[in-house]
Amino acid sequence: MSGMLKLSVQNLLRHRTRSFLTMLGIAAAVGVLFSVFSFNRGFEEGLAKEMQATGLHFMVAPSGCAHEVAALVLHGAVTPNYLDTGVLEEIKNADGVSLATPILVAQLPNPDQQRIDLIYGVETDLLPEIKPGWEITGEIPNGTHEILLGYNVAEHADIKPGAEFSYPNMDTVFTVSGIIGQTSSQDDAFVYMPIATAQDLMDRPNGATAIGAKVDTPERLGTIINNLEEQVPGIQIVTMGQVMNSVANVAASAKSLSLAIALVALIIGAVGVMNSILMAVFERSQEIGMMRAIGASRWNIFQIIMKETTILTIVGGVAGIAVAMLGARLIESFVRQIMPFVPTGDMLRFDLGLALACVAFALVVGLLAGLYPAWKASRINPIEAIKG
């Protein structure tokens, strides 16, 4: 260790508790900053992945909030309005539409298993086209009483293909025709069944939450939708891109708020650094006077104090990131509770570039906070300091 660095470390160690608490302030701020940024990044990536996982280009929804319908189809919930599947043929035959299926999403309580199942009624023979990425153990359902289970549903109840599956107070017994391999998306949470079965089960003949569709040329999506809206009155169309933007917009305000909190925390941390270093400078003024007498220039003194600030902020910043990573699960589950929509998958992942950027930012703020104490120390009059 170089002499000046050793001196700075020793100075910080002289008041361990104070240095530790100051570092803690920086660590908390950097930890929050890092978590917010990694969460934002993970959120956007997760959202894009989830939109892709729907396998659809747009959704036709009943009048009401089309975005809400699309978001509910993604995560499963009961919508107040149902679409009449009578318009299905018109959509199927529209120019540019390669595939269209009614989708009925509903919640079905399953008290035996102490959970609520998310039912996803769809034209099951279209599933291979909509979800080409699925790896299915078993078969796609082709009978009215056959169902396909998402990975998590099967895992949770330890169900194998061929097993029978029923709901309390219902006569219908389902056969599990297949189980989807893990996708790490919302698909893992659904119970897929033929649309007619779902309509029957929910007592909604010809009802659908939405109609999902794919187009042959995604570049022409805008034109296709415009034409369709003119041809078929009384429907609303929302593209998955629009859903993504809408979800991202809802999340944006939460994200900017948390970022603002992180920045305020960092400023408070920096004020803590300034206070702590300034106190140390006043306490050591005799010593600084002695150093000036034995050959230290003002610049030397300035450097010693700035080194102390650098050590505090770097160590604090690295500790903050370490704590954020260790507590990632905790932070993530907390955010999932307070945010209205969070994509599945790990939001907080370690990214070296982001970690370095957060520490560098804290360092810049810390160094700014160190400037005044360092300048003050460099202006100490050695004569007055030595006289005490």
Next chain:
Amino acid sequence: MITLKKVEKNYRRGAEEVRALRGIDLEIEAGEFTAVVGPSGAGKTTLLHILGCLDLPSRGELYFDGARVDKMRESELVTLRRTKIGFIFQQFYLIPGLSVVDNIALPLMFSKSQGKKDRIEELAQTVGLGERLHHVPSQLSGGEMQRTAIARALVNDPEVILADEPTGNLDSTNSEKIFDILHKLHQKGLTVIMITHNPELAQRANRTISIKDGMIA
């Protein structure tokens, strides 16, 4: 070596204007061992700070090796103190967490010169701290702390050692040891200027300057 011509030093203490030095003419020759004596508040420390180019006169002229010090820029003063002057204080002023070796090497840190380990250990041996190299100040006696401070003052091979009551906080045995070291340094050719309240030690210097009311008595 150091020349003061009609040097005056005034400073403010609250509302009061203190005339610490009131026209000092003094010539310190290279290789002298000078004791500065006088009552408290007479201006001894102020004189020592001016001799050590740490403080500048309010009026008058100050020369070090023929160069006019009171007209020097701050950076020149720093270089002068760093290379030609060694300071020793009554309160030792060692850095608490650093070992004897690191405390001795402290001035080298400012000049960015790489202190040779052998040289630092040799200095520690010279002041009788060969066995205490890696001890920190809290593990040392007062005498040992002052000897560390002397070695620190010597590390840049200065021309002059300025000591402000170096034995003021020590018992007679340790005072004697410190004086012996300073005396030996003088015998090796170093210029030593020492403030002391101890008349017996002052007598053993080869020149005594008595200060009273900011003037040489």
